[in-house]
Amino acid sequence: MAEIIGVRFKSVGKVYYFDPDSIVVQKGIHVIVETARGIECGEVAVANREVSDENIVKPLKKVIRIATPEDLNRVEENRKKEKEAFQTCLEKIEKHKLDMKLVDVEFTFDNNKILFYFTADGRVDFRELVKDLASVFRTRIELRQIGVRDEAKMLGGLGICGRPFCCSTFLGEFQPVSIKMAKEQGLSLNPTKISGTCGRLMCCLKYEQEAYEDLLRTTPKQGAFVKTKDGRGTVVEVNLLTGMLKVAPEKDAAAAKYYNKKEVRLIKDAELKMDGVDAELKKLERDT
Structure with a gap:
């Protein structure tokens, strides 16, 4: 275990660990530290605490001092x-x-x-x-x-949701976002609907991805072959959030009915197809 403090140098930037060198600090105060770029003044984002050795890269640089009024x-x-x-x-x-x-x-x-x-x-x-x-x-x-995502983070602005950019308000680091996420969440693959002001995929696609992945593990996909109380059929429509499936009977595809996923038994699942994703959509993933 090692004692550390976390310091960030921009209002919504990455948090870096430093050795407090017996100095006790509170979150929100400013300290003077030595970095690869030279001497810097940063804000304490994480007060004194102990972390396991595998979570830090040694040797940690030490805090020089708590910032004085002259420093500020x-x-x-x-x-x-x-x-x-x-x-x-x-x-x-x-x-x-x-x-x-x-x-x-x-x-x-x-x-x-x-x-x-x-x-x-x-x-x-x-x-x-x-x-x-x-x-x-x-x-x-x-x-x-x-890149354009870093530009958006630095300049700030309002997203299509009407709120300030996530990257410029609380996201310390960018997370990878892929077209596959949009596909798994059943979103329209219209670039204007799934890309942010920066022109890349919206960061918020990542927020609920784990929930969708969990639902996908327990829900037959579109194209899956299932058995219902009315016989066998193929899933033609899926609502992951409600768990409702539209199943077309094997002998009469026009007589499709809705069933809860608990009411059907999976015979053969389908694969999520990505062949409908063109090169222009894949460009949205760059720099992510």
């Missing part, structure tokens, strides 16, 4: 600098005529590095841009190309 003022000053740097970078991008979209700018706490996040359709030769920015800011410059 420095963070605020960096936020102001980021806005100025954003505008400067936009001008430089236009000057070099680069096909890229600037999304965000981030100063490290110690000002030893400035990170510029951008999106682009392909590879971008930004070497001259980096030189130009370095001559202006006199510090290390890093340009980082991100």
Whole structure:
């Protein structure tokens, strides 16, 4: 077992573990820690606790100190600098005529590095841009190309449900989402109905997937051959949530009737077919 605290560096970002080094902290306060990027100021998301060794990657970096008022003022000053740097970078991008979209700018706490996040359709030769920015800011410059999901997380917005994006409000990390999930949940495979503002599959498809997988294990699939009180037939329609099946009799397919799944006996189940999924739909899975 090892004592840790969890720290995040963005409002809805990934939580990283650090060694508290005998410092006791409460959730919500800010601490100064050393990271791979340098010295950073982050918010405590997980107070002092012990976790098993297999859940951490050793060696853990130690907490330097609890953030002072001066440290917090420095963070605020960096936020102001980021806005100025954003505008400067936009001008430089236009000057070099680069096909890229600037999304965000981030100063490290110690000002030893400035990170510029951008999106682009392909590879971008930004070497001259980096030189130009370095001559202006006199510090290390890093340009980082991100995906459309990361862009949505950084910028925020409202989803088709009318609520703020899940990724920008409470999802610390993205989870893989596949077309198969939409198929298993009986959703329309219309891209406009199952994709988010980012253009990728909606993160919320993942939320109920385990429940649907459990229901699929106990419910005959469409195309399954079953036996009912009225004889044998083929399942032509399935409602997973209600457990109702529409079964077409073996001898008279037009006389289909509804049965509860408890009222039928499975003879031969069917497979979930993915052959109706075209390449355009598969593109929605990228970067997931």
